[in-house]
């Protein structure tokens with residue numbers, strides 16, 4: 475599709491809607507009548523990481539929240555509202571926090587770039603970096619530092635998700651809900667599971683420690 479004209483997008487939309495109904499004549503009608511995604515995706519706004527496409531899911535199958543550098547903080551009403559609706563109304567079974575290598579937000583935080591208002595948002599990434607300063611310094615060479623921070627950041631955001639009132643209360647009422655941490659590679663389009671899947675508050679601390687240990691071991695080339 476040639477770039478430069480907004481009309482191209484409308485034309486492209488027409489063709490897409492036509493294709494979808496050709497493949498399945500009831501497709502849109504079905505979606506009008508029900509919304510039952512099983513997954514909530516919390517990812518980066520980066521245009522190279524389109525949530526549905528990279529996991530091969532159709533409209534209706536993935537509830538999505540994206541922001542710069544897939545940050546989950548306890549006072550972000552936007553993210554919390556998405557999460558609450560997903561968990562309490564849609565009753566998703568999985569929440570996936572998906573970061574990506576080569577994330578501009580992570581790199582800007584690491585390089586302490588001055589980009590304006592967004593510096594305040596990325597301060598949360600820098601907090602993760604600072605929290606794990608020793609781990610990063612001891613185990614990681616500079617070359618893989620951005621990758622390591624991408625992974626550490628996802629691990630910390632999984633913890634943040636698990637500690638929200640929304641997820642804790644879901645677990646208290648024994649709702650089936652698992653939180654996962656993934657990182658997507660722009661290089662080959664593949665997702666790496668950081669193996670920090672948590673299905674209950676009691677598992678959180680040990681899963682977190684194991685994920686951190688695994689990360690250090692991988693980065694040091696010992697695993």
Ligand code: CO
Nearest residue numbers: 518520577578
């Ligand atoms: Co990004």
